[in-house]
Amino acid sequence: FTAIMGGSKVSTKIGIIENLMDKVDNLILCGGMTYTFAKAKGGKVGKSICENDKLDLALDIIKKAEEKGVNLVLGTDCVAGDDFSNDANTMVVSCMDIPEEWEGLDAGPVTRELFANAIKGAKTILWNGPAGVFEFDNFAAGSRAIADAIVEATENGAFSLVGGGDSVACINKFGLADKVSYVSTGGGALLEAIEGKELPGIAAIRGSEK
Structure with missing residues (x-):
């Protein structure tokens, strides 16, 4: 079971990350979260998005993964830009050593290779959140690598679930929505379900069955 969690903040995904720790073999954390983890490990992240008040939490997640025998896959290199735009100058650098004015x-x-390897052999795959600013074509390659690996695994018999607004937009942008097992448009609801919370709609249906 490989879960891929992307998006910008660790704080919004912490509940699901902790819940998934008991279920998954591989946990890929990507997107903006990458830089909070890099900084927590002593890296320099330049102007990258980073939750400075969540560095301890990031270290705690790394420790928990080790304790539970979960293969935690974090980015090692990134495509940095000198501006938040598709036309920014770019360079590939270590996530631990991003120059001052770059993000x-x-x-x-x-990193794309690491992610793909953790996905290709999986039997069950959950993807929520992109690996980069996929809306800009020049920063979509990470998310594309994830999507391609999921499609390959699905063709080899895996069950793949892509959920949440950004991931759905992502898979649609690449024209691969019909190549995965299931696309869930409910992002927050999907995550709450996996966190183990009861969904109001499901509760209402269950109530009417009694």
């Missing part, structure tokens, strides 16, 4: 905007080539 990480996508997963780098080594």
Whole structure:
């Protein structure tokens, strides 16, 4: 079971990350979260998005993954830009050493390979959240690598679930929505369900069955 959690903040995904720790073999954390983890490990992240008040939380997640035997896959290199735009100058750098005026905007080539390897052999795959600013074509390669690996695994018999607004927009942008097992348009609801919370709609249906 491989879960891929992207998006900008660790704080909004912490409930699901902790819940998934008991279920998954591989946990890929990507997107903006990458830089909070890099900084927590002592890296320099330049102008990258980073939750400075969540560094301890990031270290705690790394420790928990080790304790539970979960293969935690974090980005090692990134595509950095000198501006938040598709036309920004870019360079591939270590996530731990991003220059002062630059920001990480996508997963780098080594990271894409790491992600794909953790996905390709999986039997169950959950993807929520992109690996970079996929809306900009020049920073979509990380998310594309994830999507391609999920499609390959699905063709080999895996069950793949893509959920949440950004991930759905992502898979649609690449024209691959019909190549995965299931697309859930409910992002928050999907995450709450996986967190183990009861969904009001499901509760209402269950109530009417009694």
